[in-house]
Amino acid sequence: MSTLDTILKDVKNTAIIGHIRPDGDCIGSCLAVYNYLNENYPDVEAVVYLETPSEKFAYLKNFERIVSDFSKDRTYDLCICLDCSDTLRLGEAVRYLKAAKKSVCVDHHITNLKYAQENFVEVESSSTCEVLFGLLEEEKISKDVAECIYTGIIHDTGVFKYDCTSRRTMEIAGKMMEKGIDFSRIIDDSFYRKTYIQNQILGRALLESIAFHDGRCIFSVIGKKDMDFYGVSSGDMDGIIDQLRITQGVECAIFMYETACREYKVSLRSTTDLDVSRIAVYFGGGGHKKAAGCTMAGNVHDVINNLSDQIVKQLN
Numbered sequence: 001m002s003t004l005d006t007i008l009k010d011v012k013n014t015a016i017i018g019h020i021r022p023d024g025d026c027i028g029s030c031l032a033v034y035n036y037l038n039e040n041y042p043d044v045e046a047v048v049y050l051e052t053p054s055e056k057f058a059y060l061k062n063f064e065r066i067v068s069d070f071s072k073d074r075t076y077d078l079c080i081c082l083d084c085s086d087t088l089r090l091g092e093a094v095r096y097l098k099a100a101k102k103s104v105c106v107d108h109h110i111t112n113l114k115y116a117q118e119n120f121v122e123v124e125s126s127s128t129c130e131v132l133f134g135l136l137e138e139e140k141i142s143k144d145v146a147e148c149i150y151t152g153i154i155h156d157t158g159v160f161k162y163d164c165t166s167r168r169t170m171e172i173a174g175k176m177m178e179k180g181i182d183f184s185r186i187i188d189d190s191f192y193r194k195t196y197i198q199n200q201i202l203g204r205a206l207l208e209s210i211a212f213h214d215g216r217c218i219f220s221v222i223g224k225k226d227m228d229f230y231g232v233s234s235g236d237m238d239g240i241i242d243q244l245r246i247t248q249g250v251e252c253a254i255f256m257y258e259t260a261c262r263e264y265k266v267s268l269r270s271t272t273d274l275d276v277s278r279i280a281v282y283f284g285g286g287g288h289k290k291a292a293g294c295t296m297a298g299n300v301h302d303v304i305n306n307l308s309d310q311i312v313k314q315l316n
Contacts, residue, residue: 003135004036007078007104007118013045015076015096019084021234021265022050024057024155024190026083029106029128031060032148033080038062040140047076049093054235056190060151061144075099081116083128083152085109085286106131108156110277111286126169127156133172146179151186158242159187162290198236201226205240205255211247212304217311218244219254221264221300227257234265245269252276252311256303259295264303267293279310 008014016033018026030048037046052068070092079100085107087094097103097116105116108125122131129152133141141149153173157165160173177183194202201222209220222237230236237257244253251272256264266283268276270290277292283306285294296303 003120004137007135008037008041008044011044011077011102013076014047014078014080015074015093015100016046016048016080016082017084017090017093017096018050018082019089020051020091022053023083023238025127025129025152026050027053027057027060027063027066028148028150028152028155029082029132031062031066032129032132032145032152033082034065035061035142035145035148036136036140039142039145040137049096051091054238056193056235057151059186059189060148070095073099075101077101079103079116081105081107082132083107083109085112087113087115089286106135109286110288111281124166126162126164126166127152129153129156130169130172138175141176141179143179143181146176147181147186150176150181150183151190154187154191159191164288164290194239195236197230197232198238201230201232201236202240202243204230206243209244209247211250212308213312213315215249216315217252217254217308218247218250219256219304219307220244221255222257224258224261234259241267241269245271251315254304254307256296256300262299263295263297264300265293266296266303266307267291268307274311274314278314279307282310283307 016030018030034046034048037044048066050066079097084090103116105119107121108128108131110123112121125131129149205220209218211218241255252274253269255267259265270276275289277287277289280287280292280294283294
């Protein structure tokens with residue numbers, strides 16, 4: 001009997017929710033649970049609530065059934081929270097957690113506050129999808145569920161290049177490949193492939209990037225006016241921070257885009273022992289040691305100066 005069997009005892013309906021601005025691991029883990037329930041627990045009604053996800057993940061089974069309208073009041077027997085370290089990052093979907101009779105959190109972030117009744121938080125795991133795999137019965141994992149799990153793993157490991165990748169990560173990915181998934185297409189279409197406009201905004205971000213602290217740090221920012229000019233949304237910014245991160249000599253990369261007037265979504269990446277999660281938490285965010293984020297207010301120079309003050313404490 002899997003852990004999920006125990007969790008689902010006496011459950012007739014469940015809400016599946018993830019963090020705001022869902023990424024590959026969040027979308028993958030949510031749809032993995034949804035598809036697994038549909039296939040193995042047909043008597044359990046399940047609904048996935050997420051902010052509108054990127055169309056690049058449309059190949060995942062039941063992607064079109066994701067609900068992005070959180071206005072409907074409803075009480076569920078169970079709320080399963082995935083890839084979210086605290087209730088603030090659940091956004092409007094938090095209403096389903098608060099109203100649920102029972103709650104479960106599956107996550108891998110070191111900043112997780114263990115806010116659910118049952119918490120499966122493994123900070124050594126590469127991704128929430130890796131943690132989720134351990135809660136499922138392997139023989140019941142279909143090709144459709146395997147695609148979701150594999151997607152989450154490649155997105156949180158940067159296609160197995162981040163140091164959160166372990167032997168277990170690779171073994172699970174291999175098991176998902178044995179389910180018959182088209183792993184090459186999944187990697188190309190969801191991780192590497194970009195539209196013409198996405199390449200333009202990437203080029204703009206790289207062209208206007210600025211190195212500081214003797215080249216040990218780099219940052220770039222895209223303002224709201226530029227986003228409107230190119231017609232891009234937050235999902236079109238994927239990959240920019242990773243390109244900044246691999247700049248020679250850089251230990252800390254910062255990418256910001258404007259979400260409202262004088263408000264910025266900040267992504268941080270580290271290539272050394274510098275712990276960017278400490279910096280993100282200081283400003284009300286969270287994440288991992290080498291990949292974290294937060295939201296900050298002010299003009300660009302204020303934000304960068306405030307981040308720099310925290311970064312330099314570790315660089316020195």
